[in-house]
Structure formats: structure tokens, C-alpha cells
Amino acid sequence: MSITFYYAPMSTSSITEAVLAELELDYQGVELDIDAGDTQSQSFLKINPNARVPVIIHDGVTIWESAAITLYLGETFGVEKALFPALGPSRGEAMKWVVWSNLNLADAAGKLAAQLSPEAPGAVQKGSQDFVAVELRRPEALVKAKADMHRCFAILNAALAQRRFLLNQYSIVDTHLFVLVAWALFMEWDLSAFPHVDAWFARCIARPVLGAMMSDDQ
Template sequence: MSLTFYYAPMSTASITEAVLAELGTPCDRVKLDISAGDTRKPDFLKINPNGRIPAIVHEGTPIWESSAITMYLGEVFGVDAKLYPAPGPKRGEAMKWIAWSNVTLAEAASRLSASLPTNSEGAVQSNSQDWVPTEQRSAIALEKAKADIALCLRILDGGLEGKSFLIGDYSLADTHLQGIVGWIGTMEVDLMPFPNVTGWLKRCGERPAIAKLMAG
């Protein structure tokens, strides 16, 4: 098996890192520096023409977009590990949350991150594709991003009502989503009005693989 993981510290690649840790899947790791422009260099653009991380290359095939990576790794390695559902309704439920977390929740979080002062916790790194020059930022955009995130958190809070984890037992859907919610928690967002979310996030953080990453 040949699996290479392209990542940068303090980035959305932490989601894929957590998924790989939960699965215990060995891989070669290639560290990139976003601020130094590593993700825009020709060698990396051959792997991901979007110039973004995370990306993996499995058996010679590049796969990018963190949600696609999570679902792919779940299908290949997660079913036997009891961390990803077999094909069927439960698989669809897991895919629903993974896709929503990137398409809806992370989109709003990215807008908030881009509105924060550079070098503040949770902010977009300079030279990132998502970086916005200071003179183009607005307080209105920041407040809109916060409002959209709050709406998403209400949806997630409702989805967790009466559950320990998203689809019942812990799965890579939780691994994926907790990475995004954890990132949101480092920014100017109060998670306390969403008790189901905060309880779930605490349980996710108690997973041995996740706790080890957080301690590192």
C-alpha cells in the first residue's frame, strides 16, 4: 500500500490527520508551508490544481477535498475498523454530515476566518487562497458569517439531540465534523448556547487518537 498525506500545521488538514489517526492507517507525510507558498508550487499543483491542502495520493491516485478524503478513507479502511458504515442508509447519513460540514458549515467558518485579524487564532494564514486583504474586510461580512455559523450550530445541536454521536456509534463523520467545530471554537464564536454540540465535542476529544493529537 502506498499512501501519502500532504498537510500543513494549523489547517483543515488536521481533519484528515485525525481520520488517519483514528484508522491507524500508516502513510508518508509531506509537510507544506502555506505562508511560504508551498501549496502554489508546480509539484504540488500537479497533485491538487486548486493549490489547497489536505490532499492524499493513494496507489498513485491524487484525492483532494477533505470531505472526499474522509469518505474515501472510510470506504477503504473504515468499514472493517467499525468506524464507517457499510453501504446503506447509515452510510448515507454519515455522508450527509460530512458533506454538510464542508459545503455549509465550513463555508461560513471560512468567511469568519478570513475576516479575523491576520495571525489571530483561527484566522486564515497569509498567502492562503482564502486570505482577504485588510482593506477589503468588513464588519458586516464578519457579523453575517457569525450569524450563519450560529444557524449551522443550531442544526447540528438538533441533529445530536438524544445521541452521543452523529449516527449513533462513533464514526468518521464525528471525526470529520469535530475538526471543523473545534476550529470554530477557537474563533469569536460562543459554543455554550449549544449544549448538545459542546457535550458531543467533549466526547470526541476523549477519543484516544484525538486526545493524543490534541496533546501533541
């Protein structure tokens, strides 16, 4: 087995980093600097023409998009470790939450981050293709981003009302969403209106991998 992991600090690469750690997988890490233009280099564009991280290369096959990477690692390595469901309805539920988190929660968080001051915690890096120049920002965009975030957290809160974790027992689905929620908290998102998310987050942070990740971010 050979895994190469292309990542950048303070990016959605943290999702893949956490998943790899939970699955206890060895890999060769390649750190990129978004502000320095590393993800726009010709050498990296040959790996991912989308100019984004994370990317993994496993046994010669290149996989990009954090949701795809989580699902791939889960079905390849997670089932036998009881961190990802086997084929069946639970697998479908896992896929639902991972894809939803990227299409909805991550999108809303990214739009909120793009409206923050470049120096603010969690803000989009200036070298990112998602960066919005300050002179092009509009107050209504910030209002819309916050409304979308609230809607996503309400959905997540309702889902966790009767469950300790998203699939009842902890899985890398929780790992994936945990990093996105942690990003929101880094942007000072208030969880007081979402008590079930708050309690779930506390249960997740008790995991050694996720607890260490949060300690490193302090």
C-alpha cells in the same frame, strides 16, 4: 498499500490527519508551508491544481478535498474497523454529514476566519488564497459569517439532541466534524447556546486520537 499525505499545519489538513490516525493507517507525510507559497508551487499544482491541502495519493490515485478523502478512507478502511457504515441508509447519512460540514460549517468558519486579525488564533493564513486583505474587509461580512456559524451550530445541536454521536455510535464522521468544531473553538466560538454540541465534543475529546490532537494545539 501506499498512502502519501500532503498537509499544512493549522489547516483543514487536520481533518485528514485525524481520520488517518483513527483508522490507524500508515502514511508518508509531506508538510507544506502555505505562507511560503508551497501550495502555489508548480510541483504541487501538478498534484492539486486547486492549490489546496489536504491531498492524499493512495496506490497512485490522487484524491483531494477533505470530504472526499474522509469518505474514501471510510469506505476503504473504516467499515471493517466499525468506524464507517457499510452500504445502506447509514452510509447515506454519513455522506450527508460529511458533505454538509464542508459546504456549510467549514464555509462559514472559513469566512469568519477571513475576517479575523491575521494574528488572531484560527485566522486565515496570509499565504492562503482565502485571505482577505484588511483594507477590503467589511463589518457586514463579519456579521454574516457569525450568523451563518450560528445557523450551522443550531443544526448540529438539534441533530445531537437524542444521540451520543452523529450516527449513534462513534465514527470518522464525528472525527471529521470534530476538527471543524475545534477550529471554531480556537476562534473563541461560544458553545453555551449549543449544549448538545458541547456534550458531544466532550465525548469526542475522550478519544485518545482527538484528545492528543487538542493537547498538541494548546
